[in-house]
Amino acid sequence: MHETTRQAARQRRRRRRLTIGTTTGLAVTALLVGLVVAMQPDRKEDTASAAATAVTDSRQTPSPTTPGHKSSSPSPSATSASPKASAATPKSARSPSAAPSPSSAAPRTAPVTTSLARRIRPQITYPGVATVYKAGVGDGACSYGPSSDMMIAAMNTTDYQTSRACGAYVRVHAANGNSVMVRITNECPLPCAPGQLDLSEQAFAKLAPITTGRIAITWSLLSPQTSGTISIRYKNGSSPYWCGIQAIGHRNPLARLEVRAGGAWRQLARTDYNYFLSPDGSGCGGPIRLTDIYGERLTLNGIALRPDAVQPTGVQFARH
Template identity: 60%
Template structure:
């Protein structure tokens, strides 16, 4: 084939050009036939080259349902999330106590530690104050225990109530050579002063006539002999996403309530109405650990999130 030249200006001969065109066409025909009959050939080659061979994705990135032999299986929701497992797989509240709760006694604390854990009301201390009386009605009060037929109760002054730390405490009250035992179920706001107890009328009447109105007393904390077991109640509206937890029937004052999380134990904040709150739902439905003012710890498992239901644990703090 001839090509234009800057030095040659004469036109090529016709027969030479014709032969060149025929040669080019022949070469093109041969190349086309070779491509067309090549195995796997054709125009789809360019597009198919970008597609992976079937099955290659499985070996490179196994799905959750079909892991490869070399890949570690993904943990299930129950093993990855203790909170989810607690609310979904806890045994029913009717299970035997031994299957649902276990008691673990902490190392006996020093006196100073006990005092710090106990707050204002401490074991072995005698307090002085006055006693007044009030009509307890159905027995409910600031501690949120609910109605009760137990009339040997009292309301603790705000200072010693100490954001519900006094709730459930048993105290011995002494006056004029007489003594009674009452349980703290309520708060007595101002003008009640530190050391003062507002007794139920029935309890007051065992120490002095109701007409006395106000009497001098001394009182001290007790760890009574009781056959009752501790119960747990979730607050109305509780779910796995938000919950309030309350301990009922504990022999000794409660110092701390914790819930188990994926990272360990988390202490919940105590409210003035005697519930421990988990605002973000952390630990709701998981194991619960109670600590009394003496340092004894009870680990309770198997308590499902059932709002406003009282669930027995089958365990109790040691008598001191």
């Protein structure tokens, strides 16, 4: 009896120890889980806060740029938000700095270029010699016809450049201090050397006695004061199927003559007798565009196809 009672007591003590151990273990486990759960939201919150701060900083404080220049790389927010807009940005950024076309640029301030001026350029003094010839009525290789102004000269073949010198005004200086302004209306063939001018007797006499015959000179291109305007002349025999066009009275040397044909401007080839030819008649009788060596363009409308008739335009190139 007593033995049975003692066994039952021992079993009750073991059950209490197991219950206490289990309860303690569960309590410890619960405590650990609670700590883990309690700590996890704090880490997520810190991470989210750091990410938000980085994005905010990237939007509010872009990388510094040199004053007057665009950043070479866009901010992360701009790139991620609108990649198409970012890709288009360089085009719009470049367009203001793109060189304007001659038709849209202010022609009176356009600088002279080597491609337009060729050999005879402004602000350059050319050395040479002056000789003298009997100019008759003033006509010559430039095909301008008779002239009442005999302050004219023939340009050497090298500087004549297939009539590119025709109509140019040059100031000629002699060693004795005398000078004269002449207009180029003729060509002086070989043996005239580069830099040589063959002056009319009237022009040569402004520098030295005609009997001198040959003197050392320097000369330079002018853009003179004038009240005259440009005229256009179609060559004799011109028609809608072939034509030659000439500009007369231009202040500055002429670089190009174009006609409007097929919805576009077509540059005509220049002859050594100072006419621009359209061999197939394209543009004959239509709008004409003139360009001087400074890049200024003049568009002429309403010029009739009237062979060998001098037709005034009422316009003139700017003075430089």
